[in-house]
Amino acid sequence: MNMVNHVLDRVLDQQRASVVPQRRSALSSRARALIAAAAACASLMGCASATDVVATDKPGTYTVAASATGGRMAWARAHEHAISEARDYCERRGMQSSVNTETVSGVEMMAAHASSVNFECHPKF
Structure with missing residues (x-):
């Protein structure tokens, strides 16, 4: 304040x-x-944005990337946005997401931070 x-x-x-x-x-x-x-x-x-979810070469595996800028917590916003996009994608299909890998970049305070998530959708139990 x-x-x-x-x-x-x-x-x-x-x-x-x-x-x-x-x-x-x-x-x-x-x-x-x-x-x-x-x-x-x-x-x-700052703010965060994400790409559209796209299918990878491996059947049933998808990827989505998110980026965020502004401040020291930008990496957390990028990570959360990518995970949220993956979760929402699977939930719209009545399934749950399972993250296979995540790639992150950006470590400087005012630089763009990014998160790229490869995931699968599995039936809910």
Whole structure:
């Protein structure tokens, strides 16, 4: 929360120091600063995305890859997103997923992290 207050104060200081006349909007200075701070925080958190599930050369085996950026926990978001995609794929077919292998990449804090999962779908017992 300390970072949010710092960002809010900087945005407000910049707005007060501006000598260029600005058109009044429906948003107050405080509201605009809060929106800017929220956007800054969201960009630090990053996001994850995944490829479509595709069949591999081995019958009954599929693969899906996911990547995530932003922060030191990006590897965990990439891993969870890939596992979730595999689980959802099998569940839509009334089955459960079984991960065969996982390949991960990316270790630097602000680099893209990736997870590639090979999995099979098996009947639920």
